[in-house]
Amino acid sequence: MRRQNNLVTLFTAITAFFFGSFITKILNSVDKCPANRSGSKLEPHPDIFLVVLILSAPSNVEHRDAMRETWLRLGQPLQLPYYPEEQVYMPAYDQRGGHLQMEMVTQQATRLREFINWQEKLLQHPPPVTQRKIIVKHLFAIGTQQMPSNLRDQIQSEQKQHKDLLLLPHLHESYRNLTGKLLQAIEGVIQQYDFSYLIKVDDDTYVKLDHLLNELVSYDRKLLRKTMDYGSEPLPQLYWGYFNGRANIKTKGQWKEPNYVLGKNYITYALGGGYVLSRKLCEHVVNNSHLLSHYTSEDVSMGTWLAPLRNVYRWHDPRFDTAYMARKCQSYHLVLHKRTPQMMRDLYGGNLCAPEKNVMGANRLLEYYYDWTRTSDKCCDSLVV
Template structure:
């Protein structure tokens, strides 16, 4: 009986060995299949990044991605040559006695823009000392790769081989209706693979004057780090920087239709999706809480709604972000410019201020945080 038990044990062990080998070979074959490997990006960790540039791009937009690489993204690899933007011109919010983060008034916003324009002009009329500073910036193009065909797959693999800057989201089917899911997957990937201080999310038809944005963001970061102790027991403000809208009505039809937005008559204030900056802690909060959030159709509406209850969010409304669904009248102080085609991007990079944009019916406004949604955006920039 004991010999029979021993034979059974040996037979079971041999069977398990061969079965395990068989399964391993199957899984190995699956791993070698290109359709599965398309979703696996090789992301190199970097612990010293200051700014992560996250571009949401659909699979077929290789021409747009190449234009961005050939224009403003080239500046990510070059040192800043501008003098530091004066920290005394940087607004830092403080907490009121009841624990609320105080907002920037319309007068303060107008004064801030004037000061920036004066400083910008002064840089053209004199030759101040310029310190070369290497600010670490990394960009990635987030692309959904679920169910793409073999031709597109091959093109993306070739593009990745050449540039190594594609972030493949293997569980995401790229479409407008899935944009919020795409943003969450992209945030999750960059959060886990990179250490960065800030992230700017843009579309692949957005042009960023990266040197200007970085210069001011560095000054802001230096100032808030120096003043960190002044916040005492209150949390240090976390940055949410863009061009805010608080009067947008909830869309009831078309691509933007929202069937599950019941919080208010209008969307809660949100930074328009052509481009906005978040501090790392806000990015982490969004990723870590994503399973609890309602996911709305528009990713920019979603981000604004998710961050709305947090008392330590510094919502920096900035008219220099031209990030609506069509360009506003072109201004020399604009630093984030949405809805720019390939020709416009090339012209802006070559120094032409207003290539192809003409005038726009959209008014430029300061945000009045003390007013209701109907009147929040009536203080026009003149």
């Protein structure tokens, strides 16, 4: 009997070994867009990799049409070669407090230089054309509460034609309601779609969607391959944009914040012209929306809501030109805020810095790397040169 039990045990061990080897081989050969994950176990791939959520004013139909005709078509299908995963930063937890380690300034500079070099190589030596079907869904969020009947008719006609409006019947459109609009829009997307990532932009933002999507795919693939390295620690959740930690609290004008009492500056946040969130972060703010304070600026609100979470990977990227006014146009920019419909068409036509003459000014904003090792008042002194 003992001999028989030993044989059974040996057979079980051999079977488990080969089965484990088989599963490992499958995982190592994965060549899809990895899905959103809540832990070390791999879950089924979602239907949508990226949701493009555009907060749009009801009357800005010209801006919406310009987006539909230009950058929302990029990357469908994706024809770029995979962005090299070795150039993708993957944050690790420190040994003391269990906090994610953000990129040093030197690492940010190296990453930008590597991207520029990669772009130049693509132009000089175009790779063979390949097509990858990465599913992207775009939605224009519009509040319809108390909307005039003539404008409502126009919106309904637009929806019938394009079927890409996320209508919010319980939201009255105003700047003071912008944070509520963001929350309601994300909640609607969460309820209706399964996705991995969401990029929030304004309707005057241009996104080089193919390059952004390509790099996001490489980041997600690398995260999948590195999942086991995090052990019992939660996987990093992406918050990707252009961060500011030294902005003074606004005391007048439409940005006035009468209830922000957490300090003399806003808590570090990604500027609102465009930022990317992983699904888990979207779920966090929606699930806790009844407890979260609403501030006037939606981007300030998002940064404040995510501040306590230790597994948030804040990826500061100079390629996001997302402030209240445009910086000097650079060919490496991925997200460009404050662009008119004509600027979008010029960019889409291949003239990468065509808007330059329209956004020049004496008060040009200087772009910087974010120094996470310094206090917030000195975070942004390392200029990109």
